[in-house]
Amino acid sequence: xxxxxxxxxxxxxxxxxxxxxxxxxxxxxxxxxxxxxxxxxxxxxxxxxxxxxxxxxxxxxxxxxxxxxxxxxxxxxxxxxxxxxxxxxxxxxxxxxxxxxxxxxxxxxxxxxxxxxxxxxxxxxxxxxxxxxxxxxxxxxxxxxxxxxxxxxxxxxxxxxxxxxxxxxxxxxxxxxxxxxxxxxxxxxxxxxxxxxxxxxxxxxxxxxxxxxxxxxxxxxxxxxxxxxxxxxxxxxxxxxxxxxxxxxxxxxxxxxxxxxxxxxxxxxxxxxxxxxxxxxxxxxxxxxxxxxxxxxxxxxxxxxxxxxxxxxxxxxxxxxxxxxxxxxxxxxxxxxxxxxxxxxxxx
Amino acid sequence: xxxxxxxxxxxxxxxxxxxxxxxxxxxxxxxxxxxxxxxxxxxxxxxxxxxxxxxxxxxxxxxxxxxxxxxxxxxxxxxxxxxxxxxxxxxxxxxxxxxxxxxxxxxxxxxxxxxxxxxxxxxxxxxxxxxxxxxxxxxxxxxxxxxxxxxxxxxxxxxxxxxxxxxxxxxxxxxxxxxxxxxxxxxxxxxxxxxxxxxxxxxxxxxxxxxxxxxxxxxxxxxxxxxxxxxxxxxxxxxxxxxxxxxxxxxxxxxxxxxxxxxxxxxxxxxxxxxxxxxxxxxxxxxxxxxxxxxxxxxxxxxxxxxxxxxxxxxxxxxxxxxxxxxxxxxxxxxxxxxxxxxxxxxxxxxxxxxxxxxxxxxxxxxxxxxxxxxxxxxxxxxxxxxxxxxxxxxxxxxxxxxxxxxxxxxxxxxxxxxxxxxxxxxxxxxxxxxxxxxxxxxxxxxxxxxxxxxxxxxxxxxxxxxxxxxxxxxxxxxxxxxxxxxxxxxxxxxxxxxxxxxxxxxxxxxxxxxxxxxxxxxxxxxxxxxxxxxxxxxxxxxxxxxxxxxx
Numbered sequence: 025x026x027x028x029x030x031x032x033x034x035x036x037x038x039x040x041x042x043x044x045x046x047x048x049x050x051x052x053x054x055x056x057x058x059x060x061x062x063x064x065x066x067x068x069x070x071x072x073x074x075x076x077x078x079x080x081x082x083x084x085x086x087x088x089x090x091x092x093x094x095x096x097x098x099x100x101x102x103x104x105x106x107x108x109x110x111x112x113x114x115x116x117x118x119x120x121x122x123x124x125x126x127x128x129x130x131x132x133x134x135x136x137x138x139x140x141x142x143x144x145x146x147x148x149x150x151x152x153x154x155x156x157x158x159x160x161x162x163x164x165x166x167x168x169x170x171x172x173x174x175x176x177x178x179x180x181x182x183x184x185x186x187x188x189x190x191x192x193x194x195x196x197x198x199x200x201x202x203x204x205x206x207x208x209x210x211x212x213x214x215x216x217x218x219x220x221x222x223x224x225x226x227x228x229x230x231x232x233x234x235x236x237x238x239x240x241x242x243x244x245x246x247x248x249x250x251x252x253x254x255x256x257x258x259x260x261x262x263x264x265x266x267x268x269x270x271x272x273x274x275x276x277x278x279x280x281x282x283x284x285x286x287x288x289x290x291x292x293x294x295x296x297x298x299x300x301x302x303x304x305x306x307x308x309x310x311x312x313x314x315x316x317x318x319x320x321x322x323x324x325x326x327x328x329x330x331x332x333x334x335x336x337x338x339x340x341x342x343x344x345x346x347x348x349x350x351x352x353x354x355x356x357x358x359x360x361x362x363x364x365x366x367x368x369x370x371x372x
Numbered sequence: 373x374x375x376x377x378x379x380x381x382x383x384x385x386x387x388x389x390x391x392x393x394x395x396x397x398x399x400x401x402x403x404x405x406x407x408x409x410x411x412x413x414x415x416x417x418x419x420x421x422x423x424x425x426x427x428x429x430x431x432x433x434x435x436x437x438x439x440x441x442x443x444x445x446x447x448x449x450x451x452x453x454x455x456x457x458x459x460x461x462x463x464x465x466x467x468x469x470x471x472x473x474x475x476x477x478x479x480x481x482x483x484x485x486x487x488x489x490x491x492x493x494x495x496x497x498x499x500x501x502x503x504x505x506x507x508x509x510x511x512x513x514x515x516x517x518x519x520x521x522x523x524x525x526x527x528x529x530x531x532x533x534x535x536x537x538x539x540x541x542x543x544x545x546x547x548x549x550x551x552x553x554x555x556x557x558x559x560x561x562x563x564x565x566x567x568x569x570x571x572x573x574x575x576x577x578x579x580x581x582x583x584x585x586x587x588x589x590x591x592x593x594x595x596x597x598x599x600x601x602x603x604x605x606x607x608x609x610x611x612x613x614x615x616x617x618x619x620x621x622x623x624x625x626x627x628x629x630x631x632x633x634x635x636x637x638x639x640x641x642x643x644x645x646x647x648x649x650x651x652x653x654x655x656x657x658x659x660x661x662x663x664x665x666x667x668x669x670x671x672x673x674x675x676x677x678x679x680x681x682x683x684x685x686x687x688x689x690x691x692x693x694x695x696x697x698x699x700x701x702x703x704x705x706x707x708x709x710x711x712x713x714x715x716x717x718x719x720x721x722x723x724x725x726x727x728x729x730x731x732x733x734x735x736x737x738x739x740x741x742x743x744x745x746x747x748x749x750x751x752x753x754x755x756x757x758x759x760x761x762x763x764x765x766x767x768x769x770x771x772x773x774x775x776x777x778x779x780x781x782x783x784x785x786x787x788x789x790x791x792x793x794x795x796x797x798x799x800x801x802x803x804x805x806x807x808x809x810x811x812x813x814x815x816x817x818x819x820x821x822x823x824x825x826x827x828x829x830x831x832x833x834x835x836x837x838x839x840x841x842x843x844x845x846x847x848x849x850x851x852x853x854x855x856x857x858x859x860x861x862x863x864x865x866x867x868x869x870x871x872x873x874x875x876x877x878x879x880x881x882x883x884x885x886x887x888x889x890x891x892x893x894x895x896x897x898x899x900x901x902x903x904x905x906x907x908x909x910x911x912x913x914x915x916x917x918x919x920x921x922x923x924x
Binding site for chain 2: 270274275278279280282366368
C-alpha cells in the first residue's frame with residue numbers, strides 16, 4: 025500500500041511531488057490548531073460565564089449562561105461542538121461588537137492582509153535591490169548607505185517612522201492622503217470580492233475608489249517596508265555576498281557570461297533563506313502591524329485582537345487566533361513548497 | 373612537429389603582476405614571456421605558489437582585486453588586451469580564451485541544469501535561439517563523453533560524479549568555440565583512470581576543433597604525455613620553456629632537474645628479510661564491512677571478504693581508486709570502524725573480538741597516519757601537544773621526558789625541534805604530514821598504516837615524504853600497510869601489492885611481479901592510466917588512448 029503510494033508519487037512531476045503531500049498534511053495541522061485554540065482559552069483562569077456577565081451577576085444568571093454555553097457538558101463534548109461550529113463557519117458572537125466573529129474577521133482580515141501584501145512587495149524590492157547593489161559594487165555610495173540604513177532600521181520603531189511620514193508628507197507637504205482608514209470617508213467601499221480594496225475597485229472598474237485606496241495604502245506600506253526591509257537587506261547581503269564570491273560565479277565570469285545574467289543566477293542561489301525570512305515576516309506582521317494600523321486608523325486584524333484582549337472578548341480572541349494560525353500555516357506551507365522548488369538539491 | 377610560421381594566438385611580453393599595496397615582497401609574476409601557437413598544447417608546470425593559476429587569471433584579466441599588471445602586455449592574435457572595452461573583454465573571455473578550472477563541481481551553478489548552463493554560455497557569445505543552443509549543448513555533451521547526453525543535460529550538478537562534472541566544464545569551455553583553452557589543473561582530485569580519460573578526450577576534442585591548449589598542472593606525467601612544449605614556473609617566473617622531449621631528456625635548469633628527479637620512482641633498495649617470515653605480523657582473513665546504503669534496506673559492501681598477510685618488517689601496498697574500500701580496511705584494522713565479519717590476527721592475537729579495554733594496550737603497537745593532515749590535527753593544539761598525545765594516553769612519563777621524546781620524533785621525521793611550539797596552520801602540507809607521522813611513530817609501533825601519505829603534495833615534497841617513509845622502514849624495521857592510489861610511490865615503497873576494486877582484492881603479489889605482468893584486467897587498466905615520465909618520446913596521450921588507437 026505504502027510502496028504503491030510511493031511509486032505513484034514518483035510518477036508525478038517534481039513540483040506536484042512536493043505540493044501534494046504537504047497539502048494532505050494541512051488537514052491534521054489545522055485540527056491541531058483547533059485543538060490548541062480551544063484548550064488555550066479553556067486554560068484561562070476563571071469561569072467564562074462569570075467573566076461574560078461581570079462580577080455583579082447573580083448565581084442563577086451564571087448557571088443559566090453555563091447551561092446555554094454548554095459549559096456543563098464534558099470538555100470533549102464541548103470540543104466536538106466547537107469543532108462542528110467552526111466547520112459550519114460559526115465562530116461565535118463577539119461580546120464587544122455583538123457581530124458574529126466571522127463577519128468581523130471577514131472585514132478586518134483583508135485590511136491587514138492588503139497592507140502586509142503591498143508592504144512585503146515593497147520590502148522585498150527594497151531589500152534585494154539594496155543588498156545586490158551593495159555587494160556588486162563594494163565601497164560605492166549604496167554600500168555605505170546600506171550600512172547606515174541597516175543599523176538604523178533595526179533601531180527605529182515603526183510607529184515613529186509612521187508618525188514622521190504623516191507629519192512630513194501629510195501635515196507639512198500635503199502630498200499624502202489622510203491617515204484615517206483605508207478609504208476616503210466620502211467614498212463607499214467597493215463591492216466585496218477579495219476584501220482587498222485595490223483589487224475590488226479594479227474589478228468594479230471604479231478608479232476613483234482605486235485611487236483613494238491606493239493613496240491611503242501608501243504611507244503605512246512605506247512605514248512597514250522601511251522598518252522590515254533593513255533585516256531582509258542584511259540577510260540578503262550576507263547570503264548573496266557569499267554566493268557572489270563562490271567559484272561558480274567566478275567561472276561564469278571567466279566564461280564571458282554578462283554581469284546581469286550572473287547577478288540573476290547568484291540571486292537565484294540566494295533565494296532559500298530569503299524566502300524563509302519573507303515568510304517569517306508575513307506571519308510576524310499579522311499581529312505586529314498593530315501599531316501602524318492604530319496610527320493610520322486602519323481597522324485591521326491586529327487592532328481587533330488588541331481590543332478583544334482589552335475587553336475580555338473571548339469568542340473574538342479565539343476567532344483571531346484561529347484565523348492567524350491558519351494563515352501562518354498557509355504561509356509556511358508556501359515557504360516550504362517554494363524552498364524545495366527553488367533548490368533542486370533538497371530531496372523530495 | 374614543425375614550427376608553424378603564423379601569428380601566435382597568445383603572446384605575453386614581459387608580464388609583471390604585483391600587489392596594489394606597496395610591499396617589499398617580490399612580485400607575484402615577473403618577466404613572463406610566452407607564445408602560444410595554433411594547434412599547440414603548452415604545458416605549464418610548477419609547484420604550489422609558483423603562479424601558474426595566477427598566470428591563467430592574468431590572461432583572462434580576472435586577477436584578484438588586490439593584484440594588477442604593472443608591466444608588460446598580453447596580446448590575443450596581436451591585439452593588446454589592455455585596450456579592450458569592457459564589452460570586448462567579456463566577449464574575449466569564453467569567446468576566444470576559455471577556462472577549465474579545478475574542482476568542476478564547484479564551478480557549476482548548483483540550482484541550474486547543466487544543459488541550461490551550457491546554453492547560458494553559448495548564448496552569451498553567439499546569437500542562437502534557445503532551442504538551437506540546447507541542441508548544440510546536448511551534442512557537445514555527447515562529444516565530451518557523457519553517456520545518454522540528451523537525458524543528462526537535464527541533470528543538476530549534484531547528480532553528477534566528479535569526472536562527469538569535469539566533462540561538463542570542458543564542454544562549457546568549448547561550446548562557444550574559443551581559440552585557446554586554459555586548463556588549470558583540470559583533473560586534480562579525479563581518479564587516475566578517470567583523469568586520463570578526461571585528458572585524452574580534452575586533447576582529442578581540442579585537436580579536432582583546432583583549439584590550442586595551455587595545460588597548467590603540477591604533474592610532470594601529464595606534461596610528458598600530452599604537451600608539445602613545457603614551461604617550468606617557479607616563484608612567479610618561467611624558469612625554462614622547451615620542447616617536451618628535449619626537456620625530459622636533458623632539462624637545462626637545476627630546478628627542472630630536481631623536479632624530474634623527484635618525480636621518478638626510487639629503486640627498491642632493501643632486500644626483504646628472508647627466513648623470518650614464518651609467522652606473519654598481521655593476518656587478515658575474510659574481512660567484511662557493510663555500510664547502510666542511501667535508501668533504507670540497501671547496503672554497500674565496502675569491504676567484501678578481503679584476506680592478506682603482512683610479514684614482519686615488510687610493506688604491503690593497497691592500491692585502488694576512490695571508493696574501493698582501501699581506507700575502510702585501514703580503519704577496521706585500528707578498530708575505528710567495527711568490521712562485520714572476518715578475522716584479524718595481530719601477532720597471533722585475534723583483535724576484532726577483543727574488548728576495547730583489552731585492545732587498548734595493542735594500540736601502541738598499531739598506529740595509523742591519517743590522510744588529510746590538517747583535518748586530522750587538532751588546530752588548537754601545538755605540535756608538541758599533538759605528537760605526545762599517544763604518550764599521555766599510554767605511558768606515565770614526566771613532561772620533560774615526553775618533550776624529549778617529542779624532540780626525538782621530530783628529528784626522526786626531519787623537522788627542527790622549534791616546530792614543537794607551532795600550531796598546525798603554521799605548517800605547510802608536507803610538514804603537517806610529517807607531524808602526523810611523528811604522532812603515529814612516537815609509541816614505537818610495530819605496524820603502521822599510512823593512508824595516502826603522498827597525495828595532494830607537490831612533486832618535491834612528495835619525494836621527500838617517500839624518502840622519509842623508506843628510511844623509517846629500514847631504520848625502525850617497520851611493517852606497514854600503505855594505502856594509496858599513487859602507483860608511482862608504490863614502486864618506491866612496497867614489497868607487495870594488493871589491488872582493490874569495489875571492496876575486493878582482485879590481484880595480489882610481489883610489487884615487481886604485479887607491476888611488470890599484471891594479470892587482472894582492472895590492474896592492467898590502472899597501470900595503463902599511469903602517466904609516468906620515463907621513456908617518453910613526445911606527446912602521445914595515455915597508454916590507454918594508444919591502445920585504443922592501435923585497436924581501431
